Amino acid sequence: MENGKVRKVVIAGGGTAGWLAAIALTHQFRERLEVVLIESEQIGTVGVGESTVPPIRNFHRFVQIDEQEFLRAVAGTFKLAISFENWLRPGDRYIHPFGITGQSTLVCGFHHFWLDSLRRGMKSELGDYCLETLAARADRFALPPSPQVNYAYHLDAGLYARFLRGKAEGYGLKRIEGKIREVRQNPESGFVESLLLEDGQVVAGDLFIDCTGFRGLLIEQTLKTGYEDWNQWLPCDRAVAVQTESVGPPVPYTRAIAHDAGWRWHIPLQHRVGTGWVFSSRHMSDDEATSRLLNDAAAKPIRDPWLVPFRSGRRLQAWNKNVVSLGLASGFIEPLESTSIHLCMTSIIRLVELFPFEGIPQSLVDVYNHTGRIEMEHVRDFIILHYHANQRDGAMWKTCREMELPDSLSIRLRAWRERAHAWQGANELFRVDSWTHVMLGQGIVPQQHHPLSDTLSDEDMRRLFAGVRKPIEEAVAGMPSQQEFIDRYCKASPEVWAGRKPAMV
Numbered sequence: 001m002e003n004g005k006v007r008k009v010v011i012a013g014g015g016t017a018g019w020l021a022a023i024a025l026t027h028q029f030r031e032r033l034e035v036v037l038i039e040s041e042q043i044g045t046v047g048v049g050e051s052t053v054p055p056i057r058n059f060h061r062f063v064q065i066d067e068q069e070f071l072r073a074v075a076g077t078f079k080l081a082i083s084f085e086n087w088l089r090p091g092d093r094y095i096h097p098f099g100i101t102g103q104s105t106l107v108c109g110f111h112h113f114w115l116d117s118l119r120r121g122m123k124s125e126l127g128d129y130c131l132e133t134l135a136a137r138a139d140r141f142a143l144p145p146s147p148q149v150n151y152a153y154h155l156d157a158g159l160y161a162r163f164l165r166g167k168a169e170g171y172g173l174k175r176i177e178g179k180i181r182e183v184r185q186n187p188e189s190g191f192v193e194s195l196l197l198e199d200g201q202v203v204a205g206d207l208f209i210d211c212t213g214f215r216g217l218l219i220e221q222t223l224k225t226g227y228e229d230w231n232q233w234l235p236c237d238r239a240v241a242v243q244t245e246s247v248g249p250p251v252p253y254t255r256a257i258a259h260d261a262g263w264r265w266h267i268p269l270q271h272r273v274g275t276g277w278v279f280s281s282r283h284m285s286d287d288e289a290t291s292r293l294l295n296d297a298a299a300k301p302i303r304d305p306w307l308v309p310f311r312s313g314r315r316l317q318a319w320n321k322n323v324v325s326l327g328l329a330s331g332f333i334e335p336l337e338s339t340s341i342h343l344c345m346t347s348i349i350r351l352v353e354l355f356p357f358e359g360i361p362q363s364l365v366d367v368y369n370h371t372g373r374i375e376m377e378h379v380r381d382f383i384i385l386h387y388h389a390n391q392r393d394g395a396m397w398k399t400c401r402e403m404e405l406p407d408s409l410s411i412r413l414r415a416w417r418e419r420a421h422a423w424q425g426a427n428e429l430f431r432v433d434s435w436t437h438v439m440l441g442q443g444i445v446p447q448q449h450h451p452l453s454d455t456l457s458d459e460d461m462r463r464l465f466a467g468v469r470k471p472i473e474e475a476v477a478g479m480p481s482q483q484e485f486i487d488r489y490c491k492a493s494p495e496v497w498a499g500r501k502p503a504m505v
C-alpha cells in the first residue's frame with residue numbers, strides 16, 4: 001500500500017461473494033482500481049445459495065445486469081414468497097409473501113383493520129389482500145405494468161458465478177487460478193501485504209477482500225478476528241444438499257418444510273430442483289438426515305448429496321485492518337429466509353460507498369462494521385422468531401419454545417402481542433408486512449389492534465376490503481402460469497445448464 005492509498009484490490013475466493021464483489025468494484029471504479037480475483041477449482045465453492053430476496057433486483061440494476069439475459073444464463077425462476085409448511089405444527093401452512101398487504105394509513109397498518117374484521121365476525125385470511133400470495137397460491141406469474149409485483153429469483157449458483165465472472169472480466173478484472181498457501185503480513189502493522197500461491201506466485205495488494213467461505217483464510221485464520229456464535233438461538237448447524245430432476249413445472253416460491261430437527265428447502269429452477277435438509281446435529285445424525293432427504297425429495301437425484309456444516313453467527317469485525325470479509329467468511333445466518341446473498345450485496349454496496357481510495361480511516365471501518373452488525377442482528381431475530389413460536393413436539397422444538405430470546409426480539413414480540421404493533425427500522429430488510437405474516441403464521445395472535453379501525457362501520461370495512469381484493473384477484477386471474485411466462489420471457493437453452501454454452505450467451 002503506497003502512502004496508504006488503495007489502488008489495487010485482491011479478492012480471495014470465487015464463490016458468489018467473490019464474483020459479486022468483483023463485478024461491483026470493476027463496474028463502478030473501472031480504470032481507477034486494479035482488481036484481481038484468486039480462486040481454486042480444486043477447493044470449489046459451497047455449491048448452495050440459490051434462493052434470493054427482492055433487493056437482488058436493485059443490485060442487478062446497480063451493476064447494469066439485464067434481467068432476461070441473467071435469467072437465461074442461470075436457468076432462473078421467479079420467487080414471490082416462501083411457503084412455510086409444518087412450522088406451527090405438522091399439517092399447517094402459511095405463506096410469507098414479498099408484496100404489500102392491503103392498504104395501510106400513515107399511522108395504522110392494514111393488519112389492524114383485518115384483525116378488527118375477524119373480531120366482527122368477517123372471515124378472510126390476511127394473505128387474501130396480497131397480490132403475491134394469491135399469485136403464489138395459483139402458481140402464476142407475470143410482470144404487468146400495474147399492479148407492481150414484488151419478486152426475487154431462484155438461480156443455479158454455479159451458473160450465477162460463471163455469469164458474474166464473464167461480466168467482471170468484461171470490465172477488466174484479472175482472474176488467477178490457484179490455491180493460496182500463505183497470507184503474508186506486515187510485521188509491524190499486521191496489515192496483509194500479499195498472498196503466496198501454491199505455484200509460487202506472489203499476489204500483492206492494498207486492500208484484500210476475503211471471500212474464502214467458512215474458512216475465512218485472511219479474516220480469521222490470519223487476523224484472528226473472532227466470531228460471535230448464535231447457536232443458542234439458531235439450533236441448526238448442518239445441511240445435506242442434493243439436486244434432483246424436476247417432476248413438474250416450477251412453483252413461484254421457495255418451500256421451507258419443517259421436520260423433527262430442522263427443515264427442508266425446495267428450490268425449483270428451470271432444469272432441476274435444489275433441495276436440502278437443514279438440521280441440528282444434536283438432534284439428528286448425518287446418516288438419518290441424508291436418508292430422510294432422499295426419501296422426502298421424491299425425485300431422482302442428479303448428483304450425490306453433499307454435507308455442509310455451518311455455524312450461524314457473525315465475524316466480530318467484518319472489516320479488520322486492510323481485510324474486508326464478505327459472504328460466508330463474514331458470518332452466516334442459516335438459510336431459512338434466503339438472506340445471505342442479500343447481506344453480501346448490501347455489504348458490497350456499503351464498501352463501494354465508503355471505498356478508502358486515500359487510505360483506511362478507522363472511522364469508516366467502524367461505520368461499516370456497525371451498520372453490518374445491525375443488519376445481521378435484525379435478520380437473526382426474524383429467523384429466531386420462526387423457531388421460537390412453534391407448537392410442535394420434539395426436543396429441538398421444545399428447547400426453541402423455551403429459550404431466552406435476544407432483548408431486541410423480546411421487545412418486538414411484546415409490542416405485537418399487546419397491541420399488534422410491528423415496525424421496520426433503518427437498515428432493516430424485513431418490512432412490517434413480513435413481521436405480520438410470520439408472527440400470525442407462527443400462531444402469535446395479538447390481544448388488541450389499533451383503535452383507529454373502530455372508526456369504520458362494518459359496511460365501510462367491507463367496502464375497503466372488497467376494494468383491495470377485487471383488483472388483485474382480477475390481476476392474478478389474468479396471469480399465465482409461471483412456466484408459460486418463463487417460456488416466453490427467459491427460457492434457458494439446455495446447452496447452458498449442460499455447460500456446453502457460456503452462461504452469458
Ligand SMILES: Cc1cc2nc3c(=O)[nH]c(=O)nc-3n(C[C@H](O)[C@H](O)[C@H](O)COP(=O)(O)OP(=O)(O)OC[C@H]3O[C@@H](n4cnc5c(N)ncnc54)[C@H](O)[C@@H]3O)c2cc1C
Nearest residue numbers: 013014015016017045046049051180212213327328340341
Ligand atoms: C446450507 C446452505 C444453504 C444456503 N442457502 C442460501 C440461500 O438459499 N440463499 C442465500 O442467499 N444464501 C444461501 N446460503 C449462503 C450462500 O451459499 C453463500 O452466501 C454464497 O454462496 C456465498 O458463498 P461464498 O462465496 O462466501 O463462499 P464459497 O462458495 O465457499 O466460496 C469460497 C471461494 O473461496 C475459494 N477458496 C477458499 N480457500 C481458498 C484458497 N486457499 N485458495 C484459493 N481459493 C480459495 C474457493 O475455491 C471458492 O471459490 C446458503 C448457505 C448454506 C450453508
